[in-house]
Amino acid sequence: xxxxxxxxxxxxxxxxxxxxxxxAGGFVQANLAILPADWAxxxxxxxxxxxxxxPLVGVAANPGDIAIEGLAAGMDIRTDVPKYxxxxxxxxxxxxxxxxxxxxxxxxxxxxxxxxxxxEALLADGLEIRNVTEGVNVPMFRTNLACKPAGRFSGNxxxxxRPMKPADAIRAIQICxxxxxxxxxxxxxxxxxxxxxxxxxxxxxxDAVSIREGxxxxxxxxxxxxxxxxxQARPPFCITHSPGHMLVTDLPNxxxxxx
Amino acid sequence: xxxxxxxxxxxxxxxxxxxxxxxAGGFVQANLAILPADWAxxxxxxxxxxxxxxPLVGVAANPGDIAIEGLAAGMDIRTDVPKYxxxxxxxxxxxxxxxxxxxxxxxxxxxxxxxxxxxEALLADGLEIRNVTEGVNVPMFRTNLACKPAGRFSGNxxxxxRPMKPADAIRAIQICxxxxxxxxxxxxxxxxxxxxxxxxxxxxxxDAVSIREGxxxxxxxxxxxxxxxxxQARPPFCITHSPGHMLVTDLPNxxxxxx
Numbered sequence: 001x002x003x004x005x006x007x008x009x010x011x012x013x014x015x016x017x018x019x020x021x022x023x024a025g026g027f028v029q030a031n032l033a034i035l036p037a038d039w040a041x042x043x044x045x046x047x048x049x050x051x052x053x054x055p056l057v058g059v060a061a062n063p064g065d066i067a068i069e070g071l072a073a074g075m076d077i078r079t080d081v082p083k084y085x086x087x088x089x090x091x092x093x094x095x096x097x098x099x100x101x102x103x104x105x106x107x108x109x110x111x112x113x114x115x116x117x118x119x120e121a122l123l124a125d126g127l128e129i130r131n132v133t134e135g136v137n138v139p140m141f142r143t144n145l146a147c148k149p150a151g152r153f154s155g156n157x158x159x160x161x162r163p164m165k166p167a168d169a170i171r172a173i174q175i176c177x178x179x180x181x182x183x184x185x186x187x188x189x190x191x192x193x194x195x196x197x198x199x200x201x202x203x204x205x206x207d208a209v210s211i212r213e214g215x216x217x218x219x220x221x222x223x224x225x226x227x228x229x230x231x232q233a234r235p236p237f238c239i240t241h242s243p244g245h246m247l248v249t250d251l252p253n254x255x256x257x258x259x
Numbered sequence: 260x261x262x263x264x265x266x267x268x269x270x271x272x273x274x275x276x277x278x279x280x281x282x283a284g285g286f287v288q289a290n291l292a293i294l295p296a297d298w299a300x301x302x303x304x305x306x307x308x309x310x311x312x313x314p315l316v317g318v319a320a321n322p323g324d325i326a327i328e329g330l331a332a333g334m335d336i337r338t339d340v341p342k343y344x345x346x347x348x349x350x351x352x353x354x355x356x357x358x359x360x361x362x363x364x365x366x367x368x369x370x371x372x373x374x375x376x377x378x379e380a381l382l383a384d385g386l387e388i389r390n391v392t393e394g395v396n397v398p399m400f401r402t403n404l405a406c407k408p409a410g411r412f413s414g415n416x417x418x419x420x421r422p423m424k425p426a427d428a429i430r431a432i433q434i435c436x437x438x439x440x441x442x443x444x445x446x447x448x449x450x451x452x453x454x455x456x457x458x459x460x461x462x463x464x465x466d467a468v469s470i471r472e473g474x475x476x477x478x479x480x481x482x483x484x485x486x487x488x489x490x491q492a493r494p495p496f497c498i499t500h501s502p503g504h505m506l507v508t509d510l511p512n513x514x515x516x517x518x
Contacts, residue, residue, distance in 0.1 A: 166447050166449050166450075167447060169448075170444050170446070173432045173444075174432065174436050174444060177436070185429050185432075187426065187429070188426060189428075189448075190449060190475055191425075191473070
């Protein structure tokens with residue numbers, strides 16, 4: 001199996017330009033948000049106030065830095081992600097395979113934990129994850145759960161949903177509680193309407209999955225939340241990864257476990 | 260506030276002969292089972308195979324021992340519990356305030372964790388516990404969840420139920436997971452019928468509590484399980500505490516926390 005560093009180099013050289021799902025098993029993959037310095041402090045505060053949807057695994061120490069200390073050896077954030085999205089005033093204006101042409105000395109890079117890490121821990125424990133079994137993207141929903149606002153950033157939480165039997169959900173809550181940097185424990189289970197979801201079979205993002213008799217939907221804070229919040233805040237410029245095209249880090253998933 | 264040792268002495272001297280609810284805050288109270296040596300090995304195995312309903316916090320090292328090492332300074336199990344139940348062939352034959360007249364050199368004493376400890380941790384975290392709010396005994400139900408049999412001991416699990424909003428239930432699962440010696444995480448939430456409970460408003464033991472809109476019933480393995488199993492196994496002789504009349508130990512509740 002390729003190491004995280006080998007995968008980043010393959011991405012950098014254009015040898016790998018598709019999504020990173022299933023790559024570098026055992027290592028943390030990160031969501032990406034890159035913002036001008038005059039928006040970065042407020043976004044940092046937003047993440048710290050809303051750690052479940054926006055769990056920071058790393059922030060560049062200075063504007064213009066192309067690496068995050070300790071996250072990925074030899075990292076160049078301008079080339080090491082397979083696909084990026086460029087936003088202007090909250091509007092998607094381009095999707096590109098490297099951002100060297102867009103780079104600026106005032107850009108601050110944020111890396112946020114993603115559910116791949118806890119899904120791996122759940123699967124390792126023998127739990128079934130329906131979106132994995134059915135080979136689709138996890139279903140995600142907008143909710144009425146308000147994030148804590150920070151400056152120009154505000155909005156409601158987006159959640160991902162995995163159906164489980166209650167006893168499995170209890171085990172999943174235990175396992176995910178060990179991983180606060182990748183969304184942590186679920187935020188809700190059961191009645192979708194209680195968090196503002198009208199139709200559990202029509203996700204706002206991702207794909208629907210089947211829910212079997214005796215199962216309840218279990219909802220986790222989702223890394224799509226900061227993307228939605230960024231779109232609503234409409235900063236003049238920002239960059240994110242394209243969905244599923246993540247930053248592969250050198251951090252073992254177990255490093256994110258708190259006990 | 261009286262120390263655990265002072266409370267045990269007051270019980271021993273007959274100055275306290277009612278239930279121990281609310282006494283010795285912060286300290287473990289234990290369920291009691293006392294069995295002849297030729298039944299003790301099987302009961303020990305039963306507890307080890309079923310740690311959620313039968314979480315051992317101590318076992319006497321030898322038949323006839325009136326103390327359990329490390330559990331309670333100066334303990335005399337024949338006098339230090341306010342009320343005992345005497346069983347013959349699985350039938351309750353007497354309820355007494357000390358068991359000196361019943362003591363035998365072949366009796367083995369088991370102390371099992373009780374929900375008082377985790378309820379205290381939940382309350383300390385700001386969660387509401389309905390049976391505490393309503394000033395009644397927790398509702399308990401027989402289920403269709405089979406315990407693992409051990410020799411002559413077998414039977415279904417008894418559970419206690421506390422209604423909670425899902426987000427509070429998730430927090431309660433986290434907190435109780437830290438206390439495996441006092442029943443640990445819940446075993447089920449939601450649909451009572453899924454674990455063989457016909458009517459959530461008619462408990463088999465304890466009192467009914469109100470369940471409010473948006474709440475789900477959350478079910479914990481219950482220390483009544485070993486009593487039911489003992490009654491079914493019909494050993495010629497055994498002794499338990501009377502419900503609510505527990506052994507007050509010197510163990511701080513936090514000592515039972517695993518992380």
